[in-house]
Amino acid sequence: MTYCVAIHVDAGLVLVSDSRTNAGVDSISTHSKMRSYGIPGERQFIICCSGNLATTQGVFAQIERDIHERAARSLFTVTTVNEAAGYIGRLNRSEQEKTGGGAIFEANFLVGGEVLGATCRSYMVYPEGNFIESSNHVPYLQIGESKYGKPILDRVISMETPLDQAALCALVSMDGAMRSNVTVGPPIELLAYRAGSLQPGRYKRFEEDDDYLRLIKRSWNKEIKIAFARLPEIDWEANGAL
Amino acid sequence: MTYCVAIHVDAGLVLVSDSRTNAGVDSISTHSKMRSYGIPGERQFIICCSGNLATTQGVFAQIERDIHERAARSLFTVTTVNEAAGYIGRLNRSEQEKTGGGAIFEANFLVGGEVLGATCRSYMVYPEGNFIESSNHVPYLQIGESKYGKPILDRVISMETPLDQAALCALVSMDGAMRSNVTVGPPIELLAYRAGSLQPGRYKRFEEDDDYLRLIKRSWNKEIKIAFARLPEIDWEANGAL
Numbered sequence: 001m002t003y004c005v006a007i008h009v010d011a012g013l014v015l016v017s018d019s020r021t022n023a024g025v026d027s028i029s030t031h032s033k034m035r036s037y038g039i040p041g042e043r044q045f046i047i048c049c050s051g052n053l054a055t056t057q058g059v060f061a062q063i064e065r066d067i068h069e070r071a072a073r074s075l076f077t078v079t080t081v082n083e084a085a086g087y088i089g090r091l092n093r094s095e096q097e098k099t100g101g102g103a104i105f106e107a108n109f110l111v112g113g114e115v116l117g118a119t120c121r122s123y124m125v126y127p128e129g130n131f132i133e134s135s136n137h138v139p140y141l142q143i144g145e146s147k148y149g150k151p152i153l154d155r156v157i158s159m160e161t162p163l164d165q166a167a168l169c170a171l172v173s174m175d176g177a178m179r180s181n182v183t184v185g186p187p188i189e190l191l192a193y194r195a196g197s198l199q200p201g202r203y204k205r206f207e208e209d210d211d212y213l214r215l216i217k218r219s220w221n222k223e224i225k226i227a228f229a230r231l232p233e234i235d236w237e238a239n240g241a242l
Numbered sequence: 243m244t245y246c247v248a249i250h251v252d253a254g255l256v257l258v259s260d261s262r263t264n265a266g267v268d269s270i271s272t273h274s275k276m277r278s279y280g281i282p283g284e285r286q287f288i289i290c291c292s293g294n295l296a297t298t299q300g301v302f303a304q305i306e307r308d309i310h311e312r313a314a315r316s317l318f319t320v321t322t323v324n325e326a327a328g329y330i331g332r333l334n335r336s337e338q339e340k341t342g343g344g345a346i347f348e349a350n351f352l353v354g355g356e357v358l359g360a361t362c363r364s365y366m367v368y369p370e371g372n373f374i375e376s377s378n379h380v381p382y383l384q385i386g387e388s389k390y391g392k393p394i395l396d397r398v399i400s401m402e403t404p405l406d407q408a409a410l411c412a413l414v415s416m417d418g419a420m421r422s423n424v425t426v427g428p429p430i431e432l433l434a435y436r437a438g439s440l441q442p443g444r445y446k447r448f449e450e451d452d453d454y455l456r457l458i459k460r461s462w463n464k465e466i467k468i469a470f471a472r473l474p475e476i477d478w479e480a481n482g483a484l
Binding site: 147148150151152154155156164167168169171172176179180190202204212215216219220221223224225226227228230231232233234235236 | 393397477
């Protein structure tokens with residue numbers, strides 16, 4: 001399994017991904033699920049993936065081949081992030097078609113970025129190649145094991161959230177997913193891109209024994225318990241009969 | 243969809259259920275998913291259900307018919323909660339078989355209770371009629387839309403949790419599920435049974451506009467934001483290149 005989030009606020013983008021892959025419980029491994037591609041001052045893209053590892057590696061390999069070979073259509077020629085999402089969607093379909101297709105070969109992608117002259121955007125690309133954009137009302141997209149980490153995003157994230165707060169919220173969301181699903185695990189990769197900068201964002205990789213990751217985990221656990229202890233007690237007064 | 247939890251701590255049992263049913267987004271309705279059956283001083287059972295409404299109503303009807311007709315095997319004749327779970331499992335299978343079977347006719351049940359001379363127990367009954375018990379390590383069981391409300395249970399509930407705290411945690415868990423999934427909704431039914439009492443527990447039904455339910459919702463939202471604001475800031479110092 002996998003868990004990745006792309007948060008898109010006014011200040012920019014935050015993407016977070018775990019690194020655990022599994023092909024059965026006796027075949028657990030570690031692969032990075034985040035890539036970034038860019039030309040400083042002109043374009044920046046950050047991509048996260050979930051799903052079949054051969055498919056996602058095939059897509060990343062083709063993205064890099066197209067850049068390297070200066071293909072007519074690549075992440076270095078598209079003029080908007082929307083166009084980049086369509087391009088990744090086509091590569092996604094084409095990788096799956098090589099196997100004959102089927103649910104186990106499917107993959108999903110999160111694509112965030114900005115191109116000079118266009119606006120900062122984020123999209124989720126489906127296995128079928130189509131894609132959706134995050135909205136002002138729900139300014140994040142998730143792929144993989146998304147449910148455990150969703151409530152904190154719903155409570156904290158709005159378009160006005162500062163970039164560092166969004167990055168912290170992404171980590172807390174990831175902590176929830178890791179705690180409740182053993183097939184989501186470190187290293188955790190985190191990238192915060194400031195809208196309009198067109199420079200590679202701030203990036204950090206947290207290993208399993210990372211002091212800050214453990215601090216967040218411990219602090220959040222403690223703070224949640226404090227928050228819970230402050231809730232008003234149940235008023236059983238108006239008891240009814242079942 | 244549905245969300246129900248049974249928490250089983252040393253002090254007793256807490257069961258919570260929502261009341262929303264849907265057969266497509268244009269066919270949303272409200273049905274109670276909690277029943278209790280008992281003989282004060284001798285036995286108490288609390289049952290929650292998820293899944294096909296015809297199946298669950300059929301099971302409850304048969305439970306009540308067996309009690310009313312003083313059948314050889316009913317909730318009023320079983321000698322343990324384990325036996326009650328097996329009995330409900332057989333009714334569940336038999337209701338599904340009437341339709342010819344299939345995934346859309348499936349139902350799950352949570353059964354908690356106590357019989358004089360045996361211990362307080364809780365079980366989850368599967369559509370196939372088999373069942374599992376909660377454990378000291380994970381002292382709760384969930385059916386329906388379980389993921390959104392799981393992290394808070396994992397963080398707060400242990401065998402030592404007092405009954406009122408467990409009941410409050412069940413409500414907070416339900417709040418998470420309601421917030422993130424529109425097909426989980428009020429009225430919310432909550433029952434707390436004290437182990438060894440063999441009396442009907444404390445019961446409360448929260449309507450959509452219930453003041454306490456709204457207070458919990460607002461308070462929890464506020465407290466989570468306070469908890470989040472108290473987390474240590476991300477240390478981006480050790481930046482790495484992607």
